[in-house]
Amino acid sequence: MxxxxxxxxxxxxxxxxxxxxxxxxxxxxxxxxxxxxxxxxxxxxxxxxxxxxxxxxxxxxxxxxxxxxxxxAPADLVADLTARAEQRIARERELVERLRRVADAGPEDWEQVLGVVALLAGLESDDAGSRQRAALTVADAGVPPDALVRALLSETDENVAGALRWALSRSDADVVPALTEALADADVAVRRRAVLALSAVTGSSEALRTVVADDDPVVRRRATQALADRGDVGVVGPLVDRIVDGVADVDAAEALAALGDPSCADRLGTALRGADGPARRRIAQALGEIGGPAAVELLETLVDDPDEGTSVTAKYLLAQRR
Missing domain, CATH: 1.10.1660.10 (Multidrug-efflux Transporter Regulator; Chain: A; Domain 2)
Structure with a gap:
């Protein structure tokens, strides 16, 4: 032929x-x-x-x-081809995501497109200073909030993360859904960043309530503290647990005092049962912080507490009230 x-x-x-x-x-x-x-x-x-x-x-x-x-060896060849294809697909997906982020910014001309692309590149820079400068600029440049959320959740530099949280707090877009999704991430560092960002965003209380019992103590503490700062009496129990466990107990006691809920003293009284000496001292200090008749009554019962430190603390706090 x-x-x-x-x-x-x-x-x-x-x-x-x-x-x-x-x-x-x-x-x-x-x-x-x-x-x-x-x-x-x-x-x-x-x-x-x-x-x-x-x-x-x-x-x-x-x-x-x-x-x-x-x-x-055909098997080695196929494995190599598979790896190459996966890398190519990853690059294409990254390009699609970048194009979507640019499109979400709603640019009206090529100058705006180039500006958004430059800021997105700044957020992905290896240099922390460049990322921070980009974060401080994006709020007024129309960068899609999802791009900010993505950058924040992967940011390891605290200064840059702070700038990104500031940018998110200034955004008019609803970033709560994207941050809420991150609360279920297997990476605890991502969950910690997400809960910290949600603490500074309005309309996020429902999302924060989902992690007050998170496996990670830092996530639990941040969520509980944020809800307490918003006057959510539903976190009285977790705050009391923090006092008993000695996890940022001073902040927890101050949060209970700020809530001013009548159940606070009762919850602390219940926690006294079976508490060891150090925990009893922290509870006594918390009772002194929240004040009120019920708290004073409990302090009076602790004057004769078998734990000397608790007894001394109760006597001192009662004397301060006279």
Whole structure:
């Protein structure tokens, strides 16, 4: 079969067939009396093998190696091709996300497009100073809030993270859903960043309530403190637990006092049962912080407490009230 016939039947151009021949990938096994290439059936099968391997993403050099080297391992080749494809897909997805972020910014001209692209690049810079400068600029530049959330959740530099939280707090967009989704992340560092950001965003109380019992004590403390600062009496129990456990107990006692809920003293009184000496002293200090008749009454019962430290604390706090 002449080269023109092979090209028509195989879909491989005559020019490419000549290139395959020059490289030794798929050469005709014969020539006509006039010197034209003449392909046999086995030659055409070889051409289809070359095309099949190229379709998998192999270079022509790799195609030749795969077809001619008996020691060539197909499994290794497939694994390498898979890794390459995954990297290519990741790059394409990253490009799509970047384009979406630019589109979400609603640019009206190319100058705005370039400005948004520059700021997004700044947020992804390896230099913390560049990221911080970008974060301090994005609030007024129309950068999509989802891009800010993504940057914040991956930010390890506290100064940059603070700038990003500031930018989010100034955003008119609803960033609560994206931050709420991050509260379920398996990475505790991401959850900590998300709860801290939610603490500074309005309309996030419902999301914060979902993590007051989180496995991580830092997440629990931040969520509880933020809700207490908003006057949510539903966190009285967790605040009392912090006092008993000695986890930022001074802040917890001050939060209970600020809440001013009548149940605070009762909850502390219940916590006294079975509490050890150090916990009893912290509870006594918290009772002195919240004040009120019920708290004073409990302090009076602690004057004769078997734990000397608790007794001394109760006497001192009562004396301060006289």
């Amino acid at each position: 002449r080269i023109g016939d092979v090209a028509r039947r195989s879909g491989v151009s005559a020019r490419m067939l000549r290139h395959y021949d020059a490289l030794g990938l798929a050469s005709p096994s014969g020539r006509t009396s006039a010197g034209y290439r003449e392909y046999a059936a086995d030659d055409i099968v070889r051409i289809f093998h070359v095309e099949s391997l190229r379709a998998l993403g192999l270079s022509l050099r790799e195609v030749g190696q795969a077809l001619d080297d008996p020691s060539f």
